[in-house]
Every structure is written in structure tokens, then in C-alpha cells.
Amino acid sequence: xxxxxxxxxxxxxxxxxxxxxxxxxxxxxxxxxxxxxxxxxxxxxxxxxxxxxxxxxxxxxxxxxxxxxxxxxxxxxxxxxxxxxxxxxxxxxxxxxxxxxxxxxxxxxxxxxxxxxxxxxxxxxxxxxxxxxxxxxxxxxxxxxxxxxxxxxxxxxxxxxxxxxxxxxxxxxxxxxxxxxxxxxxxxxxxxxxxxxxxxxxxxxxxxxxxxxxxxxxxxxxxxxxxxxxxxxxxxxxxxxxxxxxxxxxxxxxxxxxxxxxxxxxxxxxxxxxxxxxxxxxxxxxxxxxxxxxxxxxxxxxxxxxxxxxxxxxxxxxxxxxxxxxxxxxxxxxxxxxxxxxxxxxxxxxxxxxxxxxxxxxxxxxxxxxxxxxxxxxxxxxxxxxxxxxxxxxxxxxxxxxxxxxxxxxxxxxxxxxxxxxxxxxxxxxxxxxxxxxxxxxxxxxxxxxxxxxxxxxxxxxxxxxxxxxxxxxxxxxxxxxxxxxxxxxxxxxxxxxxxxxxxxxxxxxxxxxxxxxxxxxxxxxxxxxxxxxxxxxxxxxxxxxxxxxxxxxxxxxxxxxxxxxxxxxxxxxxxxxxxxxxxxxxxxxxxxxxxxxxxxxxxxxxxxxxxxxxxxxxxxxxxxxxxxxxxxxxxxxxxxxxxxxxxxxxxxxxxxxxxxxxxxxxxxxxxxxxxxxxxxxxxxxxxxxxxxxxxxxxxxxxxxxx
Amino acid sequence: xxxxxxxxxxxxxxxxxxxxxxxxxxxxxxxxxxxxxxxxxxxxxxxxxxxxxxxxxxxxxxxxxxxxxxxxxxxxxxxxxxxxxxxxxxxxxxxxxxxxxxxxxxxxxxxxxxxxxxxxxxxxxxxxxxxxxxxxxxxxxxxxxxxxxxxxxxx
Ligand code: FES
Ligand code: FES
Numbered sequence: 056x057x058x059x060x061x062x063x064x065x066x067x068x069x070x071x072x073x074x075x076x077x078x079x080x081x082x083x084x085x086x087x088x089x090x091x092x093x094x095x096x097x098x099x100x101x102x103x104x105x106x107x108x109x110x111x112x113x114x115x116x117x118x119x120x121x122x123x124x125x126x127x128x129x130x131x132x133x134x135x136x137x138x139x140x141x142x143x144x145x146x147x148x149x150x151x152x153x154x155x156x157x158x159x160x161x162x163x164x165x166x167x168x169x170x171x172x173x174x175x176x177x178x179x180x181x182x183x184x185x186x187x188x189x190x191x192x193x194x195x196x197x198x199x200x201x202x203x204x205x206x207x208x209x210x211x212x213x214x215x216x217x218x219x220x221x222x223x224x225x226x227x228x229x230x231x232x233x234x235x236x237x238x239x240x241x242x243x244x245x246x247x248x249x250x251x252x253x254x255x256x257x258x259x260x261x262x263x264x265x266x267x268x269x270x271x272x273x274x275x276x277x278x279x280x281x282x283x284x285x286x287x288x289x290x291x292x293x294x295x296x297x298x299x300x301x302x303x304x305x306x307x308x309x310x311x312x313x314x315x316x317x318x319x320x321x322x323x324x325x326x327x328x329x330x331x332x333x334x335x336x337x338x339x340x341x342x343x344x345x346x347x348x349x350x351x352x353x354x355x356x357x358x359x360x361x362x363x364x365x366x367x368x369x370x371x372x373x374x375x376x377x378x379x380x381x382x383x384x385x386x387x388x389x390x391x392x393x394x395x396x397x398x399x400x401x402x403x404x405x406x407x408x409x410x411x412x413x414x415x416x417x418x419x420x421x422x423x424x425x426x427x428x429x430x431x432x433x434x435x436x437x438x439x440x441x442x443x444x445x446x447x448x449x450x451x452x453x454x455x456x457x458x459x460x461x462x463x464x465x466x467x468x469x470x471x472x473x474x475x476x477x478x479x480x481x482x483x484x485x486x487x488x489x490x491x492x493x494x495x496x497x498x499x500x501x502x503x504x505x506x507x508x509x510x511x512x513x514x515x516x517x518x519x520x521x522x523x524x525x526x527x528x529x530x531x532x533x534x535x536x537x538x539x540x541x542x543x544x545x546x547x548x549x550x551x552x553x554x555x556x557x558x559x560x561x562x563x564x565x566x567x568x569x570x571x572x573x574x575x576x577x578x579x580x581x582x583x584x585x586x587x588x589x590x591x592x593x594x595x596x597x598x599x600x601x602x603x604x605x606x607x608x609x610x611x612x613x614x615x616x617x618x619x620x621x622x623x624x625x626x627x628x629x630x631x632x633x634x635x636x637x638x639x640x641x642x643x644x645x646x647x648x649x650x651x652x653x654x655x656x657x658x659x660x661x662x663x664x665x666x667x668x669x670x671x672x673x674x675x676x677x678x679x680x681x682x683x684x685x686x687x688x689x690x691x692x693x694x695x696x697x698x699x700x701x702x703x704x705x706x707x708x709x710x711x712x713x714x715x716x717x718x719x720x721x722x723x724x725x726x727x728x729x730x731x732x733x734x735x736x737x738x739x740x741x742x743x744x745x746x747x748x749x750x751x752x753x754x755x756x757x758x759x760x761x762x
Numbered sequence: 763x764x765x766x767x768x769x770x771x772x773x774x775x776x777x778x779x780x781x782x783x784x785x786x787x788x789x790x791x792x793x794x795x796x797x798x799x800x801x802x803x804x805x806x807x808x809x810x811x812x813x814x815x816x817x818x819x820x821x822x823x824x825x826x827x828x829x830x831x832x833x834x835x836x837x838x839x840x841x842x843x844x845x846x847x848x849x850x851x852x853x854x855x856x857x858x859x860x861x862x863x864x865x866x867x868x869x870x871x872x873x874x875x876x877x878x879x880x881x882x883x884x885x886x887x888x889x890x891x892x893x894x895x896x897x898x899x900x901x902x903x904x905x906x907x908x909x910x911x912x913x914x915x916x917x
């Protein structure tokens with residue numbers, strides 16, 4: 056056990072009048088700078104991210120404000136708290152907290168839930184335990200040192216007398232937050248580190264789980280939207296006469312982003328949308344194309360980049376004519392396409408409240424968006440009285456996938472604009488076609504790489520330029536590799552295609568370029584790619600270990616002949632991951648991915664099975680991008696529209712997988728995203744091993760590769 | 763119109779060309795069946811029609827008369843179906859959105875074959891998409907459920 060002094064800004068005992076009787080503790084672990092939303096919470100107001108409620112019937116309820124999109128916060132966060140509270144896991148009930156505007160900023164992204172909650176949730180459990188211990192000791196007229204907490208009871212050690220928490224909560228509720236409490240040492244954990252089954256799974260196998268689209272309210276209307284297919288275009292003329300003749304169509308109108316059809320059910324709304332005859336005014340992006348963008352980036356002179364990292368004199372060495380390796384890598388636009396399309400349900404109630412149900416990764420941004428939208432509606436005199444902050448309530452439903460798409464709140468703004476015209480609640484549902492064509496995409500990037508090798512074939516200098524729209528050089532600036540002469544540059548080139556965070560964000564495109572180029576240099580210098588990495592990663596022992604673990608388990612360097620291995624590694628979101636892709640050649644399929652071996656060091660492991668799940672999911676997500684999907688834009692519009700032309704990986708294309716979890720005592724890192732970045736370069740490196748040819752453009756079509 | 767869903771007869775007032783998916787979701791509040799593509803390409807909307815998996819987004823009301831429809835809600839009252847049990851045991855779902863379609867497709871497969879091999883699993887499951895990447899666990903869970911079902915038959 057180690058002591059700590061509770062930080063008063065992080066914990067608050069709420070009076071029982073607010074939430075019923077018992078002991079109620081709110082906690083706040085602040086938020087990182089990237090998530091800060093100015094104006095959403097004032098500096099001294101207390102904004103819990105989670106609450107613990109222990110009532111006098113003995114139930115222990117943990118309210119979690121994170122969004123559950125499959126990555127396990129409904130299980131992981133309560134595990135942290137339960138560990139210190141000394142209650143049995145089976146006695147814990149997990150509920151989702153809806154956003155009260157008083158509760159400040161909530162967003163789930165950047166694999167941050169656990170990283171943010173790690174200390175605070177355990178401390179909250181420890182504080183509650185300490186208060187209960189004090190209450191228990193007092194009621195047994197003993198000193199706290201003579202008592203201990205165990206399995207939901209306070210026990211007087213000498214006599215063995217026990218009092219259950221439920222009998223102590225009302226006394227405990229009157230005690231202040233202690234000056235001091237104690238946290239367990241890692242080796243004392245009994246819940247953390249266990250593969251506890253996920254609390255959200257039982258209702259996900261019987262149809263009871265409520266996603267955004269599953270909200271059903273009395274008299275609810277259904278709406279769908281058509282956006283201008285060309286980015287930034289507008290409506291010139293709409294003929295809705297065919298739509299209006301369809302039985303069940305209730306209304307057709309324009310909002311800021313497009314044309315809305317409201318109907319008695321989703322199918323009728325979709326039919327109404329199809330029947331619209333619209334002339335669009337494509338505007339200034341009428342000739343925009345992704346191939347032009349790629350060409351423009353390819354032709355950028357590297358000197359135009361802004362230097363983000365520099366060490367030694369790469370320029371001198373690269374111009375002195377040693378062995379030079381050079382490559383341009385092109386990575387395409389990618390859509391998120393979570394299986395549940397964008398949707399949001401909104402209701403302007405008679406009592407002046409606006410109620411919103413939405414699968415969002417950021418209830419806070421949803422709230423801000425709803426507020427801004429409704430304010431502008433009021434300004435334009437479209438809506439009657441609509442008052443204070445408290446008049447908006449956001450309920451986050453389960454998310455049918457997120458991957459970063461649901462950090463944007465365009466669908467919330469639309470639902471508010473639509474619902475303000477009706478007395479009834481309205482559910483806005485996008486068709487898959489709108490979802491694919493009106494995403495906030497992974498950027499189209501071009502990386503220009505140059506490297507020089509010394510006479511032993513070892514890299515002595517390299518230059519990396521990343522270019523694209525709203526891109527970042529994070530993760531490669533500085534690069535982890537100790538190459539004495541390094542220069543990293545970035546060139547942001549604005550364009551009209553909407554951009555947004557896509558699972559693992561910058562790490563995805565930067566890892567591919569850096570890690571594949573390292574293999575290109577290894578290949579040119581006749582070095583073993585694994586040995587070269589280990590040698591250059593001396594300052595990054597955790598990444599080194601991950602590489603070694605993945606390589607050993609995958610049987611590196613493989614058997615020559617019919618199977619080929621590629622390896623890559625990348626640190627992101629506080630975790631360190633190495634992956635080995637094994638390609639095999641068969642008569643029937645040609646070259647195919649046979650197996651992926653993944654080793655992750657994510658610090659203290661909270662729930663090994665959830666880590667494994669996230670690695671499996673990340674590998675498949677990344678394989679889809681590396682092998683299959685590519686969004687292209689022509690004449691200002693996305694050419695793909697649904698799964699038939701924007702395919703994702705299927706079960707029969709899924710390789711064997713092995714996940715190795717390297718446990719240690721470092722702070723927990725993220726698990727939702729770090730498994731994505733090493734996959735594409737490991738795959739490309741396996742292709743290089745198999746064919747001697749690098750992969751300069753993604754996705755790669757394995758069946759077209761001749762050996 | 764009368765249709766049979768999960769063992770009971772239900773009257774629905776809807777046009778004959780309305781896809782079953784939206785009848786279930788919007789008229790009957792059976793929201794376990796999901797919309798993913800609307801064109802038969804993702805399998806999220808899979809239901810069993812006389813035991814056969816069909817895509818309810820492209821199956822219209824007129825086609826389901828006189829047939830027995832099974833949706834995820836009708837599989838068991840308490841998650842006790844061997845496929846659900848196996849899904850729990852192997853912790854298959856992530857976001858969960860595709861899982862009704864996955865589970866019902868697996869149920870149909872296991873009704874046909876008591877011991878499916880990888881090829882048979884591929885054939886039955888490859889058009890049911892999962893963006894979260896639960897495929898490795900789906901494969902294991904099907905094999906595990908098959909084993910339980912076979913044991914059940916022996917005893
Ligand atoms: S919604 Fe029916 S197959 Fe996709
Ligand atoms: S579990 Fe999320 S789509 Fe399959």
C-alpha cells in the first residue's frame with residue numbers, strides 16, 4: 056500500500072439529496088489539452104467524469120460517462136474503481152451517465168479513457184473505502200488501524216466482527232473526504248489484470264442493446280438527408296413533387312447541409328429521398344479530383360516543407376553521393392464506415408426542453424453543437440422561446456462503431472434543425488451512401504523519403520517529408536531511430552475534402568512511410584530488418600522488446616520458399632506495438648496474408664482479453680485499409696457509395712492471429728488505436744521480402760503480384 | 763397482413779413492398795435487426811425465414827407471408843441458446859452492431875451442419891460484415907457452439 060493525499064479538485068462527495076440515499080462520490084480526471092473545449096466548463100466548477108453510488112441496499116453502481124463503441128470502457132473503468140473499493144466484481148452495476156451540461160467536457164478518442172482514468176478511478180475507490188473504514192471503525196468503537204475492508208465489509212481484525220458497507224453508507228456520507236488514503240501496490244491487485252467478461256456483452260447478443268437508431272419514442276417521425284454530392288456545392292433547384300406523392304411522406308425541406316425528407320418510417324423517408332429531383336450547383340470544387348491532389352503533392356519540392364525536427368546535417372550527406380535510397384509513398388483517402396450509419400434523434404418538447412439521443416464519441420461537442428444550432432434557430436426567429444443551458448439534454452446511446460467518425464457532430468446539428476419544425480421527436484438516419492460520401496476522411500498523403508547508407512550498408516542520414524491536408528508529423532518527429540543525420544518536414548496543403556481523425560490518426564500514415572522506408576534502406580544495405588531496428592532503437596527499449604517478442608513468436612526470419620515475413624513497429628497513444636505479417640503463396644490464391652503476430656506493451660494490463668480483442672480488431676481494420684479500401688474523388692464527389700465498391704475485410708480473408716501482451720509496471724497506455732499503425736508497413740515489408748519490390752502506393756493488391 | 767414472428771402471429775398494416783427490415787424495426791419495435799447497407803451487402807439485417815438466413819433489407823413483406831420469421835429477439839428468452847452461450851464465453855462482440863446478423867447466420871449454419879469446417883464457416887459467414895473485426899472470435903465461437911450442440915445430442 057502507498058499513501059496519497061486526495062486532490063480536492065478531483066473528488067466530490069455529493070449530498071444524498073441529489074441522487075438518493077447512500078454514499079455518493081463524484082470524480083473528475085480532467086482532460087488533455089487536445090480535448091479541451093474552451094467555455095464548456097468553468098475552472099472552479101466540479102465536473103465529474105464518473106460517479107460511484109453505494110446505497111443502503113448494498114448495491115454499488117458506477118456511472119461512466121465514456122462512450123462505449125466496442126473498446127470496453129464500461130468494463131475497464133469500473134474495474135479500476137472496484138479494485139480499490141474492495142467489493143466483489145459481481146456486486147457492481149455499471150450504468151452510462153448522460154451528459155448534464157454542468158458536468159463539463161466528455162469525449163472518447165485518442166485511446167484516452169484508461170490513460171486519464173487510471174489514477175483518479177483507483178483513488179476514488181480508495182477514498183470511498185477509507186470513508187467506509189472510518190465509519191465502520193467508529194461504529195465498532197475501534198481504531199481504523201484495527202479494521203480492514205474486504206469483500207464489501209469492514210472487518211474488525213481481532214474479533215472478526217463484520218459490518219457490510221450497506222449498513223455504513225449513511226454514516227459514511229456524513230464524513231469528509233479524508234486527508235489521506237492508500238492505494239494498492241501492483242502485486243496486490245485482484246481485479247486489475249484479470250480477463251473479466253465485458254459488462255456490455257450480454258445485451259449485445261440478444262437484440263436488447265440500444266444503439267442510436269434503436270431509440271423509439273411515441274409518435275416519432277423519421278428523417279433522412281441528401282447532401283450535395285459535390286463538396287461545398289449547393290442546391291440550385293429541387294422538384295419534390297414525386298416525393299410528396301409517396302404515401303407516408305410528411306415533409307420535404309432544405310436545411311443548411313442539404314434536403315431533408317420526413318416520413319412515417321425510415322423506408323418511406325429513404326424512398327422519398329430517392330424520388331427527389333435535384334439540380335445541384337457544384338460550386339468551385341466541380342473539377343476537384345483525388346488524383347490531381349496526389350499529383351500536386353508528388354510534385355511538391357521537398358524544400359517547401361517546414362522543418363519539424365533536425366539533427367546533424369542530412370543535406371550534406373545526401374548530396375555527397377553515397378548510396379542513396381529514395382521513395383515517394385502515396386496513401387489514399389479512407390472512410391470510417393462504422394456499421395451503424397450516422398444518426399441522431401431530437402425532440403423539442405412542449406416544456407421548452409431539447410432532448411437528444413445520439414451515438415457520439417463526444418457528448419460535450421454534441422451539446423455545444425446543439426446549443427449553437429438552436430441559438431441560431433432562435434436568432435433567425437424560427438423557433439419559440441428556448442432558454443438556458445439546462446434546456447438541452449444529451450443522452451449518449453451505444454455506438455455501432457466510432458473509429459473517430461463520431462467525434463464530429465454534423466448529424467446533431469442536422470437533427471436539431473429538423474426537429475425544431477415538429478412537435479414530435481424526429482429520428483434522422485443517414486443512408487449508407489450518404490455515410491460513405493459525406494465522411495470526414497483519413498487524409499490523402501504523400502511522403503517523400505530520402506536516405507543515405509554508409510559503406511557498411513547502415514543508414515547514416517535520412518529526410519522525411521509528410522504532405523497532405525491537415526496532417527501532422529507526430530510519431531516521426533523525432534523518429535525513434537538513432538540515425539545521426541535526420542530531417543523531418545511537413546507540408547500542409549489545404550483542400551476541400553473534409554478531414555477528420557481516423558482510428559490512430561497521424562500514426563497510421565506516418566508509421567507506414569517510416570517503417571516501410573526503413574526496410575527499403577535495409578534491403579538496399581543488405582541488412583536484416585529486425586537487426587537493423589534493434590540496433591537503431593537503443594533508446595527505445597520497450598519498442599525493442601515488442602519487436603523481439605513478435606519476431607520470435609513469428610519464427611523470424613521465416614523459412615525461405617513459400618512464406619515471407621515482414622516486420623514493423625510503432626509507438627502511439629502511450630503503447631508500443633510490433634507486428635509481423637506472414638505472406639504465403641498458394642496455387643489457388645496466389646500471395647495472401649496467412650498470419651499476423653502482434654506484440655503489445657501497453658504498460659499495466661487492466662484486462663488482457665480486452666487488449667487482445669482490440670489488437671484483433673485493429674489488425675483487421677488496418678488490413679482493410681492496406682488491402683482493400685480507397686476513397687477516390689472525381690468531379691468534386693466521392694466515387695464510392697456502399698460496401699459493394701468500398702469493401703471491407705471478410706471472415707474468409709482474415710488471417711490467423713497471435714497476440715502477445717508484454718506486461719510490466721509502466722502507466723497504462725491506449726489500446727483502441729496503437730494496434731493499427733504497424734500493420735500496413737509490416738505487410739509492405741513482407742511484400743518487399745517476397746518480391747524485392749517495395750509498395751509505393753496503398754492499398755496493395757496482393758493477387759496482382761507475380762512472383 | 764398477418765405474419766409469423768418468433769412464434770406468434772402478428773398483424774401489420776403496411777404496404778406489401780415494404781422491406782421486412784423496416785417492418786421489424788419501425789413498425790414492430792424489434793430493433794435487434796440492424797440496417798447497415800440496405801442493398802444486401804452487409805448482412806446486419808439477417809433474419810431466419812423458415813430457418814434460412816435472408817437479408818431482411820431486400821426481402822419484402824409479401825415474400826414472408828406463410829413463413830416463420832426468427833429474429834434475434836426470438837432466439838431465447840435468457841441468452842441460453844448454445845450459440846449465444848458460446849458468444850458470451852468467447853467474448854465475441856465489440857461494438858455489437860453486426861452481431862445479430864452474425865449470430866443468426868451461425869445458427870442457420872449449425873442447423874445444417876453439426877461440425878462445420880473452416881470452408882463451411884467461410885461460405886456461411888463471409889457476407890456478414892463486421893467493421894470491428896470480431897471474425898477470429900466468430901470462427902472460434904461457431905466451432906465451440908458446434909461442440910456443445912453435438913454433446914447435447916449425444917446425451
Ligand atoms: S442492411 Fe441488409 S444486407 Fe446490409
Ligand atoms: S462488432 Fe462492431 S461491427 Fe461487428
